[in-house]
Amino acid sequence: MTTVHARRGATPAPPAPPAPRRFPAWAVPAVLWAGAAAVLALWWRDTEAVVGTAGLLTDAGRITGLLCGYACAVLVALMARVPLLERRVGADRVARWHARAGRYTICLLVAHVVLTLLGYAAQDGSSLVHETLTVVLDYPEMLKATAGTVLLLAVGIVSARAVRRHVSHEFWYYTHLLTYAAVFLAFGHQLALGADFTGSPAVRAAWYALYLGAAALVVWFRVLTPVRLNLRHQLRVDSVHREAPGVYSVVVRGRRLHELGARPGQFLRWRFLTDGMRWTSTPYSLSAPPRPDLLRITVKALGDHSAAVARLRPGTRVWAEGPYGALTADRRTTHRSLLVAGGVGITPLRALFETLPGEVTLLYRCRTAEDLALGAELEAVARWRGARVLYAPNGPHGRRPDLTAGSLRAAVPDLDAHDVYLCGPHGFARAVYEALRAAGVPDRRIHHESFDL
Numbered sequence: 001m002t003t004v005h006a007r008r009g010a011t012p013a014p015p016a017p018p019a020p021r022r023f024p025a026w027a028v029p030a031v032l033w034a035g036a037a038a039v040l041a042l043w044w045r046d047t048e049a050v051v052g053t054a055g056l057l058t059d060a061g062r063i064t065g066l067l068c069g070y071a072c073a074v075l076v077a078l079m080a081r082v083p084l085l086e087r088r089v090g091a092d093r094v095a096r097w098h099a100r101a102g103r104y105t106i107c108l109l110v111a112h113v114v115l116t117l118l119g120y121a122a123q124d125g126s127s128l129v130h131e132t133l134t135v136v137l138d139y140p141e142m143l144k145a146t147a148g149t150v151l152l153l154a155v156g157i158v159s160a161r162a163v164r165r166h167v168s169h170e171f172w173y174y175t176h177l178l179t180y181a182a183v184f185l186a187f188g189h190q191l192a193l194g195a196d197f198t199g200s201p202a203v204r205a206a207w208y209a210l211y212l213g214a215a216a217l218v219v220w221f222r223v224l225t226p227v228r229l230n231l232r233h234q235l236r237v238d239s240v241h242r243e244a245p246g247v248y249s250v251v252v253r254g255r256r257l258h259e260l261g262a263r264p265g266q267f268l269r270w271r272f273l274t275d276g277m278r279w280t281s282t283p284y285s286l287s288a289p290p291r292p293d294l295l296r297i298t299v300k301a302l303g304d305h306s307a308a309v310a311r312l313r314p315g316t317r318v319w320a321e322g323p324y325g326a327l328t329a330d331r332r333t334t335h336r337s338l339l340v341a342g343g344v345g346i347t348p349l350r351a352l353f354e355t356l357p358g359e360v361t362l363l364y365r366c367r368t369a370e371d372l373a374l375g376a377e378l379e380a381v382a383r384w385r386g387a388r389v390l391y392a393p394n395g396p397h398g399r400r401p402d403l404t405a406g407s408l409r410a411a412v413p414d415l416d417a418h419d420v421y422l423c424g425p426h427g428f429a430r431a432v433y434e435a436l437r438a439a440g441v442p443d444r445r446i447h448h449e450s451f452d453l
Contacts, residue, residue, distance in 0.1 A: 025089045025090075025093065028085065028089065028097070029097070032074055032101075035070060035074070036067060036070060036071075039066045039067055039070045040063065040066075040067075042066065042196050042203065043059075043062060043063050043066055043196065046195060046196050046199075046200075047059060047062075053122055054119050054120075054122035054123035055119070056119075057115050057116075057118045057119030057122060058115070058116060058119030058120065058123065059119075060111075060115045060119070061111075061112050061113075061114075061115035061116030061117075061118075061119055062116075062194075062195070062196075064108045064109075064111040064112040064115060065108075065112040065116065065190070065194070066194070066196065067108050068105060068108035068109050068111075068112050069186075069187075069190045069194075069207075070210070071101055071104050071105040071108055072105060072152075072183045072186070073183075073210045073211050073213075073214045074101050074214075075098065075101045075102055075105050075179065075183070076179070076180065076183055076211075076214040076215065076217075076218060077213070077214040077217055077218075078094060078097055078098040078101055079098060079179070079218065079222075080214070080217035080218045080220075080221045080222060081221050081222055081321070081324065082217060082221055083221070083324075086324040086325070086326075087266070087323070087324060087325065087326055088326055089326060090325065090326040090327075090449050091267075091283075091324045091325050091326075091449065092449045099159070102155075102156065102159060103156075105152070105156075106152065106153065106156040109149060109152060109153070110153075113149065116135075117131055117132055117135065120135065139189075139193060140189070140192045140193065141188040141189035141192040141193065142189055142193075144185040144186070144188055144189065145185065145186045145188070145189035147185050148181070148182040148183065148184070148185030148186035149182070149186065151178045151179075151181055151182035151185070152178075152179065152182040152183075152186070154175065154178065155175060155176055155178055155179050155182065158171070158172055158175045158176070159172070159176065169280065169282075169303070169305070170279055170280050173280075173281070180218070183211075187211060190207070191204060191207065222321075225321075226319070226320075226321045229260070229320065229321070230319050230320065232255070232256065232259070233254040233255050233256065233257060233259075233260060233320075234254055234255050235252050235253070235254040235295075235317070235318035235319070235320055236252065236253055236254070236314075236315055236316060236317055236318060237250060237251070237252060237253075237272070237312050237313065237314055237315065237316040237318060238251040238252060238253040238294065238314060239251045239314055240309070240310065240312050240314075242310070243298060243373040243374055244370065244372060244373040245370060246300055246301040246307075247298060247299070247300045247301070247344065247373040248298070248299055248301075248309055248310045249287060249296055249297065249298045249299075249374075250296065250297050250298075250299065250309060250312060251294055251295075251296050252294065252295045252296070252297070252318055252320075253293055253294055254293065254294075254295070255293070256292070257290060257291065257292055257293060257294070257295060258290075258292045260290070260323065261323065262286060262290045262295065262322070262323040263290075263323065263328045263329075264286065264289050264290075264328065264329070264348070264351035264352050264354070264355045264356075265285075265286075265325060265327040265328040265329070265348045265349075265351060265352045265421075266285070266286060266322065266323040266324060266325040266327070266328060266348070267283045267284060267285040267286065267322065267323065267324055267325050267348065268283070268284070268286070268295075268297075268320045268321060268322030268323050268324065269281045269282065269283050269320065269321040269322055269324070270282055270283075270284050270297065270318060270319075270320050271318070271319040271320070272309075272312060272316055272317075272318055272319075273316065273317040273318065273319060274312065274313075274316050274317075276304075276308055277305060277308055280305050281319075281321070282305055282306070283324070284297040284298075284299055284347070285297065285298075285325070285347040285348035285351075286323075286347070286348065286351050287346075287347040287348070287350050287351060287374065288350065288351055288354070288377075289351050289354055289355050297347070298344070298346075298347045298350070298373060298374065299344075300343065300344035300373075302344075325348075325449055326449065327348055327352075327421060327423070327447060327448075327449045328352075329352070329355065329356050329357065331419065331421075331447045332356070332357075332358070332419045332447075333419055333444070333445060334358070334417060334418065334419055334445070335357070335358035335359060336358060336359045336360075336414070336417055336418045336419070337356050337358060337359070337360050337361070337418060337419045337420070337421060338360075338361050338362075338363065338412055338415065338418045338419070338420045338421070339352060339353055339356075339360065339361070339362045339363065339420075339421045340363045340365070340420060340421070340422045340423075340424070340432055341362070341363070341364050341365065341423055341424060342365045342366075342423070342424025342425055342428035342429065342432075343365070343366065343367075343424055343425060343428070344373065345423035345424030345425070345428075345429075346364060346373055346374060346423075347373075347423075348423055348449075349362065349421060349423055350374050350377065350378065352421060353378065353381055353387065354381045354385070356421075359387075360385070360387045360388075361387065361388040361389075361390065361411075361412055361418075362378065362382075362387065362388065362389050362390065363390045363392060363408075363411065364378070364389065364390070364391050364392065365392045365393075365401070365403065365424065365428065366391065366392070366393050366394075367393065367394050368393055368394060369391075369393055372391065372393075390411055403431065403432055403435055404435050404438075405435045405436075405438035405439035405440075406439075408435055408436065408439050409439050415436075415439050415440070415441060416439065416440040416441050416442075418441065418445065419445045419447065420436055420441055420445060420446045420447065421447045421448075422436075422446060422447065422448040423448065423449070429448055433446060433448065
C-alpha cells in the first residue's frame, strides 16, 4: 500500500463508549420462520389423513399454497421500508431478505400451481390441460388469481440477476411495483377456495389481519410518510459542484432539516423533478454532516441518471425518502475506528470521518490522485480533529496496491482493536473484508452496507 498522506494530531482519545443497544437482526427472520411454522400447523390441524397419489399431490399443493400466501404478505411487508428495520438492521440486509423472500415465493407459487393441478387431474381422472381450463374458468376467483400469478411470475423473471443486468433500473423498478397488483388479485381465491379458511372465521380474520397489516405498512411508510416529509421540508437543489472527473456534489436546501433525523453515514432515496430524472428514485449517501438547512450528496457518473446529476440547475425541486441505513456511529464498540473507502464509497465515510467520536483513521482507495473526491475536505478534517488519512492509489502502470492483512496491520498496528467501517464496490468490499478477518478483526466490528439497492 502506498501512503500518499498520513497525519495525526495530538488530541487524546476519549474513553471507549459503552456498547450501543442494537436491534437484534436475528429476531426478524426468527419471527418470519415462526409464522411459516404456524401456517404448517394450520394445515396439520385441518388434515385428518392423506390418501393415495391424488391426496398426496393436492395436500402438497395445499401446503405450498398456504406458505405462498404467507410469503406474499411477508414480501409486501419487506417492501414497506419500515424505519426500525432500514435504520437499525440496515437497508441492504432488509433488501437481501426481500430478494430471498421473493425467490421463495416464486418457487412456492410454481409448486402450488403444478401440484394442485396434478392432484385434481389424478382425482378426476382427466388430462392436465382439461383440469387447468376447468379450474381457471369455473372456480371462483380463479381468473383474478391467474392474472395475479402471471404478474408475479413476470416480476420474478425481471428480478432474476441474468435478466436484470440487461434492463434499465426504471423498467425493473416499475415492473417490481406490479407485485402489489399480483398479491391483490390472488388474495380472493385464497379465502374462497382454501379449506383452512372456509370453515374457520378466526383463521379468516387472522389472514385478513396479516394482509391488512402488510398493506398498512406500505401505505404509511411508502406513501404518507414521504408526502409528509416533502411537504414539510420543501427540498430544492441549491448548487452543484464538480469534485473529481465524473464526480459531482449536489447541495440540497430545505426547511427545518434537523427534524428529518438524518445522521452521518445514512442515505436517502432521491428523485429530482426535472426532465429525464423525475421517474427514477436513486439511493445516494449524505457526503457531509446534515445541517438545519442543507444536505449534500456526492454522485459518480455510472449511468444515465447519475451522469445527469451534473446538469441539475439550482431551484430544481427534489423529492426524497428516508433517511435509511445503519452505517452510523451507533455501531462502534471501541474508541478507535478505521474507515475504508473505495471510489465513490467515500461519500458516507466522509460524513462519518468528521463526526465519529474517538480516534479515527481513514484509508481511501482510488485509481489515481485525480480521482480523489473531497480530498481537500478530508485534509481539513484530518488537521482540525487530529486524525489520519491514508491514500492508496494505483502505482505505476496502473498496478493496484495490495490491501492484504499484512499491509493493513502495517498501516494500523492495533487493527484488531478497531471498529472498521467499509464502503465501496462489491468486489473491493469483499476483498477488504476477507483481509480484515485474516488480520484478526472480529466480524462484529466490521460494519458495511451495500447501496446496490
